[in-house]
Amino acid sequence: MSILQITAIALIGTVCAVVLKQQKSEFALAVSLITGFVLLLMISDALFNILNTVRDMMSRLNINQTYTSAVIKALGISYLTEFASQSAKDAGQGAIALKTELAGRVCLLIIAMPVIIAMINTIIELI
Amino acid sequence: MGVDLIFQVAAIGIIVAVLSQLLTRSGREDQAMLTTLAGLVVVMLIVARQISVLFDAMKSMFGL
Numbered sequence A: 001m002s003i004l005q006i007t008a009i010a011l012i013g014t015v016c017a018v019v020l021k022q023q024k025s026e027f028a029l030a031v032s033l034i035t036g037f038v039l040l041l042m043i044s045d046a047l048f049n050i051l052n053t054v055r056d057m058m059s060r061l062n063i064n065q066t067y068t069s070a071v072i073k074a075l076g077i078s079y080l081t082e083f084a085s086q087s088a089k090d091a092g093q094g095a096i097a098l099k100t101e102l103a104g105r106v107c108l109l110i111i112a113m114p115v116i117i118a119m120i121n122t123i124i125e126l127i
Numbered sequence B: 001m002g003v004d005l006i007f008q009v010a011a012i013g014i015i016v017a018v019l020s021q022l023l024t025r026s027g028r029e030d031q032a033m034l035t036t037l038a039g040l041v042v043v044m045l046i047v048a049r050q051i052s053v054l055f056d057a058m059k060s061m062f063g064l
Helices: A003-023 A023-061 A065-090 A094-126 B003-025 B029-062
Strands: none
Touching: A003 A023, A003 B003, A023 A065, A023 B003, A023 B029, A065 A094, A065 B029, B003 B029
16 A cells, blocks of 8 residues: 555545534544544555564564564554544543553553563573 | 545535434424434444454454
8 A cells, every 4th residue: 555545545534524523523533433444454464564574583583482472462552552542532532542541551561571570580690 | 445435434424414404404303313323323333344354453463
């Protein structure tokens, strides 16, 4: 998907959302959500290839499998939480956006826990 | 896929907005509310279907 299509779709979505904002603001939210989904779907196949190359590189550097999957999972979690909290903020729901971000941070921490434990163990061995 | 989805949702929104204006002007506020709700349900169905497609892609990609 070339960047031209992506920017064109984004602009069209913005125009539709603004047109709908005056009469019915709930449809403007729906239009902005749909535009977000379409853009994410368009880049998902490119992202898939990138992630596969990252996995191959990490396995070739014989980095532990749990660390690679932790890194990629953290990327996915932050990706989705960012999407949800931004659209909530766009619709004027600041409180929901903050709660989503807080939940996203907690999920990230859970994912990163084994990595932190492994790091601390190595530090303890050094001392 | 893509732009026509956005145009679908925008078209439904505009039609429902015009209809509800028409109905409120002619004195039938309750029917205007019902048409708005109906349009919202249709739009939410479309959005929900797209959400499932996107989340499946994300799940398979990031191994969430």
